[in-house]
Amino acid sequence: MDDIFTRQQSILIADVRQAGGGITDIFVQDDGTIGAAGEGIRREYKGEADLIIDGNRAIALPGLVNTHSHAAMSLLRGYADDMILQDWLNQKIWPLEAHLTPSDVYWGTKLACLEMVKSGTVAFNDMYFMMEEAARAVGEAGIRATLSYGFIDLFSLEKREAECKATENLVRHIRSLNNPRIKAAAGPHAIYTVSPEGLRWCAEFAAEQKIGIHVHLSETETEVNDCIARYGKRPAVHLDDCGLLTQRTVAAHCCWLDAAECALLSKRGVSVSHNPSSNMKLATNRAMPYPLLNDAGVNVCLGTDGCASNNNLDMFGEAKTAALLQKFSWNNPTLLPAHEALAMATVNGARGLGLPTGTIVAGAPADIVLVTARTACNTPLHNAISNLVYSCSGGEVETTLCNGRVLMLEREVPGEEQILSGAGKAARELVRRAQSA
Numbered sequence: 001m002d003d004i005f006t007r008q009q010s011i012l013i014a015d016v017r018q019a020g021g022g023i024t025d026i027f028v029q030d031d032g033t034i035g036a037a038g039e040g041i042r043r044e045y046k047g048e049a050d051l052i053i054d055g056n057r058a059i060a061l062p063g064l065v066n067t068h069s070h071a072a073m074s075l076l077r078g079y080a081d082d083m084i085l086q087d088w089l090n091q092k093i094w095p096l097e098a099h100l101t102p103s104d105v106y107w108g109t110k111l112a113c114l115e116m117v118k119s120g121t122v123a124f125n126d127m128y129f130m131m132e133e134a135a136r137a138v139g140e141a142g143i144r145a146t147l148s149y150g151f152i153d154l155f156s157l158e159k160r161e162a163e164c165k166a167t168e169n170l171v172r173h174i175r176s177l178n179n180p181r182i183k184a185a186a187g188p189h190a191i192y193t194v195s196p197e198g199l200r201w202c203a204e205f206a207a208e209q210k211i212g213i214h215v216h217l218s219e220t221e222t223e224v225n226d227c228i229a230r231y232g233k234r235p236a237v238h239l240d241d242c243g244l245l246t247q248r249t250v251a252a253h254c255c256w257l258d259a260a261e262c263a264l265l266s267k268r269g270v271s272v273s274h275n276p277s278s279n280m281k282l283a284t285n286r287a288m289p290y291p292l293l294n295d296a297g298v299n300v301c302l303g304t305d306g307c308a309s310n311n312n313l314d315m316f317g318e319a320k321t322a323a324l325l326q327k328f329s330w331n332n333p334t335l336l337p338a339h340e341a342l343a344m345a346t347v348n349g350a351r352g353l354g355l356p357t358g359t360i361v362a363g364a365p366a367d368i369v370l371v372t373a374r375t376a377c378n379t380p381l382h383n384a385i386s387n388l389v390y391s392c393s394g395g396e397v398e399t400t401l402c403n404g405r406v407l408m409l410e411r412e413v414p415g416e417e418q419i420l421s422g423a424g425k426a427a428r429e430l431v432r433r434a435q436s437a
């Protein structure tokens, strides 16, 4: 049985329902790409496949893409809730993070990857520290990730030099892994934690290395007001003046953008990661202006943010939350319909990270998720896309493939028990170290 999870093999997924259409079969070649997809192709490929997965009329959709996370924060899940953002960071999150070890980042990322695989996410855009250990966890988990070191210079020259080194080291390390699933990005944390010189260095380094940029933008009104007071311009304009708005840039949150900033992001080809659960939990007091971004033609994706402010990595829940938050905030029930919310979680996210995934067509990498139809929340099935967004959770995902490899089959993930106990132990010891300090 374990062989199924480790082998590079050809796979016939028979008798599944396309999220937006009819019954189909999917043939995955042993190079990890989709060879063919269509009704009745099982007759042609049955003899050829090393493994046949009986889809049992499950709903097949592209693997989900989480465009903003801090995966290792899964160890902080439930550690501190229901506080105001600055107190939450100053009193709880940062003091605990000061005690993080590389091993904690490894186990936290292992746990996050397990949760993602179990809820149908096969690629994520992550910013954190000690990312060499995150890369090790991602390599083992078999999913895709774009990893950035959270660059925070706090306006100090000395700290900036250390952050530049850390960024360079991570990029060099990821290149040395030579793993096509793992990419590097520059991760200037935000305009209120990084000096203009630091922001500019990240922009130039990312351009020179041809890598992505991952940044927080306009999460709170304070960030906007402070930026105007300090620099005489709004945050997106400030980032643009530092060279950080590019087609390779993913900007997270973006709650307080105005119309001119949305137009600027569109002009530069920036992708925006909407993080509705985190924004609601930390009460940012304004939802990301989806109508403005949409009108401007910006690629809007979806992200969970870290587990300390969500508190899970379930992209199905996030898609529903996004659709509800937008409707509620702008008092318009026709805003962000289910098919757009699903696109945000799949094809738009893939585009944001520059991945050739997010769609089930011949030639694309086989990043495929099967969601069971034989469950209460999928009965009846008038409209699969509606059910996926408004009725399902990640718990209904039964099978997950990434790059043609089976990562979960009928909810079994190899090594799950060891990951749960390893991560649980790391979290307990982290809290003990912090409390005895």
Ligand SMILES: [Zn+2]
Binding pocket: 068, 069, 070, 216, 252, 305, 306
């Ligand atoms: Zn974040």
